[in-house]
Amino acid sequence: MSITQQQLLQILPNARPVAGVFVSALNQAMARFDITSPVRQAAFVAQVGHESQHLTKLSESLYYKDAARVAGLFKYGFDLNRNGKVDAAEVADAQAYLRNSEKLANRVYANRMGNGPEASGDGYRYRARGCIGITGRDMYRRCGHALGLPLVDRPELLELPGNAALSAAWFWWDHGLNELADAGAFDSITRVINGGQTGREDRLELWAKAKVALCLPSI
Incomplete structure (x- = not known):
């Protein structure tokens, strides 16, 4: 089963600027990693929507202004x-790392996670x-091997919509989240x-929207 652009926007309305690109990318990724039932797709799109701020943020910024936070x-x-x-x-100690994403990462x-010491730059690179x-370097290596992408050498490839969707679907499959979705164990996911x-x-709210969009029971 494929989701439509209309369904995607019903779940993630803030994705409107990128929905046309992502609906195809998500459908291809979900098909590849067996996220093919409405139950699985509802949980997946909800979690992806939260993690990526409605598909608008594909890279962690680590820009903070509050040392205690x-x-x-x-x-x-x-x-x-x-x-x-x-x-x-x-x-x-944290004060020295504010407003500097690279230094903080x-x-x-x-x-x-397979990264080297602070001076290596691996934290920001991965x-x-x-x-x-x-x-982390180890996860980039594993994901790259699974997808046939040189992610250790070119980590920025995960910022492309198609690869961003594929990597999420691979993570979902690799961590057994299809089975948790089948069981309705959303908090465990x-x-x-x-x-x-x-x-x-927010995750639960998106999940509720996804179940409506994909015509699933609300309970």
């Missing part, structure tokens, strides 16, 4: 004691891209994508 959001980068709490010293994504953020429940209200 940065330290709280990126505990891997600033919670050096790994105690789950943000103290004054960590907030002060290199700090918070350093030495994990920041989240695509309709569901592919993040969010947890896999987000690591928690950030944006839950």
